Amino acid sequence: MTGTMSGILAPRRQIPASSKAFDLLLAGGLTVILGLLGLAQEEFGGLVGFGMLVPLVWRRSHPELVFFTVSGVAVLQWLAGAQLQPGNVGLLIALYAISVYGEVRFSRIALGIGGLGVLMATARYWSSSDWRQQITMMVALGALVFGVWAFGERRRTRGLYVAQLEERAIQAERDRDRESKLAVSNERTRIAREIHDVVAHGLSIMIVQADGGLYAADASPEQAKKALATIGDTGRASLTEMRKMLGLLKQDTQPELDPDQPRPQPGISSLPELVENVRQAGLTVDYEVTGTSRDLPALLGLTTYRIVQEGLTNTLKHAGPGAHTSVHLDFGREMLTVVVTDDGRGGGVAPSHDPGHGLVGMRQRASISGGTVNAGPKAGGGYEVIAKLPYNLPAGGVSQ
Template identity: 85%
Template structure:
């Protein structure tokens, strides 16, 4: 009985309409029912007044009105205007009631047709009885079918609304994820800029301090390099930090918005800056160079930058470094090697954010990065980056 007694949530406007509708039926058909003898008027009112709750308690209303109709049949009260409440209650349960009770209501309506035909058709002509039975049956089934159609349509509209709401939630979720991914990318960019810039500045500061007494001109040159590197790094970092505003909305992240993203064409300038620190860098390009997608070019640049930064940190004085780009038929191979003491690092030590960042960048582009000590001394970073980005990759 829990399903029958549970009230539906109905808007206030609908409740007001139900009250007016039931009141109009009661005023019209109820007055007609009052002209009936015996209990006809009372029974008519009992079948019309409950229609006020036909939307909130459709099952209770239908089976209550049906019970009054059965009582009418048992005491032999003739059909009267109040019997229209049966059809209204049947329609209500087929629209607002549970499906199982709606099917039961149809069966009850069919039984009511048989009972009405047997009681109120006094003709002995079977054709008249059949006509009355078919007519009442068609009326009952038509009212029920019309209600079922409205229920189905309402469920379809509700499903469309739920689907639209789900799509909107998915869109918002994807937008937030895009913002999160963008922030992660920018954070990685900032790490690369700061780490590389600071490494150069530290090397130059140490060299300038060493040469301050013996070679003032060399010390001035080191200080100038520190200033230039600091200003360039600060300018690039400010541009990227501008994209990390906390009040930025998801739709403000435009993947087509131009950003300061270097590529392989910027590698000679990067290597020249590193050479000014005193590190010997050999730069080679093999194969046939080609135009690379922005993401792929940026990935190659950052891998070389991180490799040179690690060399400055760990290779030690006098180390020699080699950077090689091999433009193959299907992929670009980036190799950064040195002959310094970096190989002395424990293989199981923490690789740091730089190596993790290189691996993440390469994986986004569908490539791989392998880094570790070389046989015979030194350290090597090898990255393979396919030209064709994986489906769904960030362009």
């Protein structure tokens, strides 16, 4: 009972100021015109008319309370035997208001009360010996009451439909914003991974060159100078590439975030330069390409480059002095096979829990393109990395 009363008394919504002003003018105008007409016709009937019209000011904010108040006044009019007044039109307005703005359960109750009112009004005000005339009047009043209620229900249904469309539009906008933020986050994560690869590779070459230059400083000054020059070139190249990627991270907006077009994107064509840089670091590297070369998607080319780069970096770190390394690319009919091997003492590629590092990073990159990476020690010594990268992503997507 308490819940029902609170539902009747509590306002349902925020009413715009323009709607409040309209309701005030409507109720005030009807009260002045129809109330005064009823007062001139019958003093008590005029007071009843005021009681039915004044509450209409709150028909939007408290539709149930207004309807039951107006209905109560109508019952008093019926019990007192007062004649119908122009103010009785307030009953129809209150019924319309509760069917549009009220709760559905109260709207159904209001329809039932309206039907009961039709029977009471017919029995009191249109009592006639002609039963056909009485039935006609009852049907006409019933049709009027039901028509007003049905029109209000239709208005409510349309309002709910529009509200749902607006809510869906708002939710769609939120989803777009969330997806945009997620795309930016993913892009920045990718750039951070690229920065790690660039820095790790560049530092590995610089460390090897620094160690070599230190040993050669006394015996072979020219070799030491060459090592220092390589360190400088490698540092500048790594710093330039890192600055480009950090520049992307500093941007507030990135209008063209396409995960299939990473930036910057070295590829197959950049591998000879990569191999040459490693050779200058003192590592013997054989580079071989077999099969019919083809143009690769940017993502696949970048994946190939980074796998080779990671393999050479780990050879520099773990293979030891005098190691011999080979990089072999085989363009098969359906996939590209990348093999990086060395004959050093090889600690191999240590797995890591941080994506973008070591073997875990290689496998993650390959899986994005639908490929696989296998790595491990070779029989007889050394280490081997084999990546198989299909040219086309499988139709079912990439399995995780």
